[in-house]
Amino acid sequence: MSLVQRRSAGANPTASLGVTLLSAISSGDMLVTAMRLGGTFSSITDDLGDGVSWTQATTDTGGVRIYYKIAGAAGTPTVTVQQSSARLGVAVYHYDGMDATPLDQQGVNSGTGTAVTSAAITTTTANQAILAAIGSTNAQTWEADYLGETEAVERLATAQRIVSATLTGETADSTQASAAWNIAIASFKESAGGGGDAGGPLIGGGRLIGGGLVIGSRLIR
Helix, strand or coil, rough: EEEEEEEEEEEEEEEEEECCHHHHHHCCCCEEEEEECCEEEEEEECCCCCCCCCEEECCCCCEEEEEEEEECEEECCEEEEEEEEEEEECCCEEEEEEEEEEEEEEEEEEEEEEEEEEEECCCCCCCCEEEEECCCCCCCEECCCCCECCCCCCCEEEEEEECCCCCCCCEEEEEECCCCCEEEEEEEEEEECCCCCCCCCCCCCCCCCCCEECCCCCCCC
């Protein structure tokens, strides 16, 4: 199991936004899409042509949602989210080595202030990928275990971690300048065969993930 690549985009206003991954995926890989909707959600689709629909992993919290699918075909997909015209931020993550029915736990939370904390989840198996998505007007400082965006892309900031043990009461936490926030979290299971690592090859003390270089907890795109 590993994070292969990720990419994000945003626009304001827009009724449709497509995010194209930088490299091809294989059939059986998992795509996870986080979004922060400013309008009314309409659909999430891709152009793989595999007939596999997207599944909603988390309920909506202030327009923040997470969807996923196991790809039924190979290709370099463009994932498109549609809504009534408004602000929209989208982030797409690509993992390999995932279970055919990957979703394990999910939760949402919201609040106002400087401290952001997700709903607590307790995973049922070891070896999982955990993705968190925050909707807020402010930049985020994620806890050390989570690697991802600090600056919000149209009010969406995402981060992920890969764990090798079961977790009890796991939360994704961040700090920011005081503002209203919404956060969704979802965990996804590795396939029984295992394999993979926490990201791409190590380069100069960092790790290459989705066209960006991770150094410490900072993702440089």
